[in-house]
Amino acid sequence: MDAVIGIRGGDEVGELAALVGWLRAERELQGAVQVLRGDIAATELGSGLDVISVAVGSGGVGVALAQSLSAWLGARRSDVKVTVTANGRTVEVDARRVSDPVGLITRILGGDDDPGN
Numbered sequence: 001m002d003a004v005i006g007i008r009g010g011d012e013v014g015e016l017a018a019l020v021g022w023l024r025a026e027r028e029l030q031g032a033v034q035v036l037r038g039d040i041a042a043t044e045l046g047s048g049l050d051v052i053s054v055a056v057g058s059g060g061v062g063v064a065l066a067q068s069l070s071a072w073l074g075a076r077r078s079d080v081k082v083t084v085t086a087n088g089r090t091v092e093v094d095a096r097r098v099s100d101p102v103g104l105i106t107r108i109l110g111g112d113d114d115p116g117n
Helices: 012-024 061-074 101-110
Strands: 002-008 033-037 049-055 081-086 089-094
Touching: 002 012, 002 061, 012 033, 012 049, 012 061, 049 061, 061 081, 061 101, 081 101, 089 101
Parallel strands: none
Antiparallel strands: 002 049, 002 081, 033 049, 081 089
């Protein structure tokens, strides 16, 4: 299963690039993080970063991803929101307004039936 991560707010391209570097520095996530780029429109010179894909399988990668995302969000100075899509569901985590991002993200990655708890 892949978790797809997007950024909303602030300097989205810069924040996404910072998150890619952060995740790739995590030992448990090395080799699992990819950048997915969108198609280039006829009026554009190139595409920026669109989303991050993280291969989440067994061995605690989902927990490591949730913890790493939570730490990254805690270090942000700007008002940034991270969108995580996995198991056919999406959750948006606001860096300044969610008290337990690890629990919320872990439930989505684990396929829990009630992501709102």
